[in-house]
Amino acid sequence: xxxxxxxxxxxxxxxxxxxxxxxxxxxxxxxxxxxxxxxxxxxxxxxxxxxxxxxxxxxxxxxxxxxxxxxxxxxxxxxxxxxxxxxxxxxxxxxxxxxxxxxxxxxxxxxxxxxxxxxxxxxxxxxxxxxxx
Amino acid sequence: xxxxxxxxxxxxxxxxxxxxxxxxxxxxxxxxxxxxxxxxxxxxxxxxxxxxxxxxxxxxxxxxxxxxxxxxxxxxxxxxxxxxxxxxxxxxxxxxxxxxxxxxxxxxxxxxxxxxx
Numbered sequence: 001x002x003x004x005x006x007x008x009x010x011x012x013x014x015x016x017x018x019x020x021x022x023x024x025x026x027x028x029x030x031x032x033x034x035x036x037x038x039x040x041x042x043x044x045x046x047x048x049x050x051x052x053x054x055x056x057x058x059x060x061x062x063x064x065x066x067x068x069x070x071x072x073x074x075x076x077x078x079x080x081x082x083x084x085x086x087x088x089x090x091x092x093x094x095x096x097x098x099x100x101x102x103x104x105x106x107x108x109x110x111x112x113x114x115x116x117x118x119x120x121x122x123x124x125x126x127x128x129x130x131x132x133x
Numbered sequence: 134x135x136x137x138x139x140x141x142x143x144x145x146x147x148x149x150x151x152x153x154x155x156x157x158x159x160x161x162x163x164x165x166x167x168x169x170x171x172x173x174x175x176x177x178x179x180x181x182x183x184x185x186x187x188x189x190x191x192x193x194x195x196x197x198x199x200x201x202x203x204x205x206x207x208x209x210x211x212x213x214x215x216x217x218x219x220x221x222x223x224x225x226x227x228x229x230x231x232x233x234x235x236x237x238x239x240x241x242x243x244x245x246x247x248x249x250x
Binding site for chain 1: 214216217220223224227230231234235237238
């Protein structure tokens with residue numbers, strides 16, 4: 001069955017599911033590290049974002065994960081913190097929980113939408129297959 | 134145009150391939166967390182196309198299970214992606230259903246021809 005192979009809507013929906021899965025991983029990393037003052041480079045954690053690209057066949061791929069360097073780090077006055085500077089301020093990650101929660105909802109809704117595409121396409125194919133009955 | 138017995142052979146070969154693939158997908162899903170596991174694929178369409186091109190009878194076609202070891206793996210050495218497997222499963226069931234429906238259609242046509250008075 002050639003139409004089901006190759007770049008069928010199912011394959012495109014799968015690429016969407018994989019991208020949203022990756023996005024959700026990145027969001028959970030951001031949430032888990034919302035107060036991490038030492039990231040992999042020893043500096044405060046910076047929120048990460050997925051970079052998506054369109055495939056030539058219409059699907060989506062995660063080009064990479066980039067760090068948000070433009071949103072400034074938050075400065076919190078916490079003189080007791082061992083990571084505090086001379087003036088008592090600690091640089092906290094630029095993760096904002098409300099923003100992350102919205103992205104999370106977005107990612108899970110997009111995931112659902114891709115599942116819906118897959119289901120609806122299957123129903124369509126089934127209609128044709130049932131003609132053979 | 135293929136005649137009826139050849140069509141039955143073709144469809145059964147396809148169904149055998151699809152059920153082998155179903156097993157491979159079930160294996161992959163079961164091993165989604167197994168360290169070092171690599172996903173299995175059953176490229177039976179290519180084998181079927183080759184057999185048809187060389188004029189072989191597809192009834193004797195063997196389905197091979199491949200385990201490519203060149204795909205990138207995660208930190209556990211596993212390359213199974215649950216979304217991909219579910220998608221393959223969905224496509225494969227649809228393919229199997231089509232073969233099955235066509236097979237029953239062929240048989241019904243034969244039956245019809247036999248019952249003509």
